[in-house]
Amino acid sequence: MLEVRNLCKHYGGIKAVDGASFTVEKGTITALIGPNGAGKTTAFNCISRTVAPTSGEVWLDGERIDHLRPHKVTTRGLSRTLQISRNLSDMTVIENVIVQSRVDGLRGLFRPAIGAEEKDKAMSILEFLGITRIAYEDGHNLSYGQKKLMDLAALLMSDPKIILLDEPAGGVNPSLMEEIVSHIRALNEKGLTVLIVEHNMDLIMRLSHKVVVMAQGRVICSATPEVVRRDPQVLEAYLGGVLEEEAA
């Protein structure tokens, strides 16, 4: 479904992503993990085109998307959340969600902001996530966890084929984390493909079908969670083996 080929992103002399290649199969939950500075978020940004990759290709359902503008990537069916929940304050939750719905053509631009159909759809998404009670709450009054849920709701509004979640459980309490895990699992069971960056290993091991491990901008291992857990290269990357390699 999603195929990343030889992706590179260089900032001056720093090679944040240095030839990463991996695939995400349709209907799976794939996790992208790695130590700090491995280039996970940069890879995410390149895939969703928030930043332009230096070189490499990204294919979505047989279509090359790495040269598209970011909003085009979203309309092709790839939606993402941002690492730090950047919600739109001064806008209500329902507006934050509906802003993500698709707008077609010039006439579409001047339709009412919140159409009846869209409102129903947004409310059913909020209901699915259990946050209808904050639908008319202002964006800046939300708790951190509510913002995460709102981000997820906004993603679903654009009818994505694949969603990219950047640390969906970062900084939220354990019970909410469970809630988010069950939402992701339920969405996946409905056929949504998920690519997820996360630091919480427990969550990754429970949730994902496949784990892609990155270190120093490269993919060092790509397998099932059970295999990855025992892979010597992965352990080395996490325990500092890479640093020795650098020194040598």
Add this chain to the structure above:
Amino acid sequence: MSVSLQQSSASAVLEARRAHNDKLARKADQARAVWFPLTLLALLSLLPLLQLSGNYNYVLHIVLFTASYVAMASSWNILGGFTGYVSLGHAVFFAIGGYFSGMILARFGISTIVTAPVAGLVAAIAGYLIGRITLNVRGPSFIISSIALLMIARILFDNWAFIGGANGVTLPVNSLSAQWAKVPYYYAMLAIAAVTVWVSYRIKHSKFGLGLRAISKDEVKAESAGIDTRFYKVLAFALSAFFVGMTGAVWGEYLTYLRPNIFLIILVSANLVLMCILGGKGTIAGPVIGAILIVALNELFVATMGASELNILGTGLVMALGLIFFPLGLVGTLARRGKLPRVLNWD
């Protein structure tokens, strides 16, 4: 049995919640007082009847002048208020509109009231092209770029012989008596102001407006939400130039002369910004209230203190105090505190 009971009570909760949300949505609708601006418009359109009983040219002039600023401030608000791009270069579109229609009037004798929409279109096209370049930067850089635009336009207009250079052009005076000479421009300006406020209301409540608001909050997020931010911004710039251009067209004939040092000065642009900030950026009533207040205060201080530096000081002082106590502008701050009188809620 107990399971089914639980389910029904759960759906009752959902039902109650839905009803509550609907109520909240309706409340926002009902608080709006659209009748007020419409009544105001109806009253103002009857105002020229005063001329039958005496000479009220001053009153007409003040309302016309205010209406021109209402139109321009509301138009500026589309870019500066909704989208968050503060432009100090809108005087350029004022001049483009004024000169385009003015030159047609001078050469072919067609009234600017007729050609104003075309002048608006020319200004919008200019806005579109300029926006394609300058809207790539935001914040202070965008403000500087808009000032630069104003300076470039001033040099261009000052030295362009075809349009009279720095001396400008004198336009023919209409054939009406002094008593009725202002009335056509009065109605034209009132109509432009009304249409501009209506359009800004429609924009705010459209998908486009929602997208613009998202852009003003966080452009990266807006883009990743599937909004074509570049197109939205440029379109907002063009629309915002359109009505300023139309206003300029009618204003030129009303003044009966065009000169760069009247149209292309930063004071015109700065006034738009001040009106929107004082009234409340991003609201519908804000620019209208701001325009009325600033024109009224200017008149009041000139009348009481004379046309010295003192009157400028007076206006400045009121501005400063207003912003200390109403940091989001009058309408914006009152709405945030939930104390906005219903007559001022046009959103």
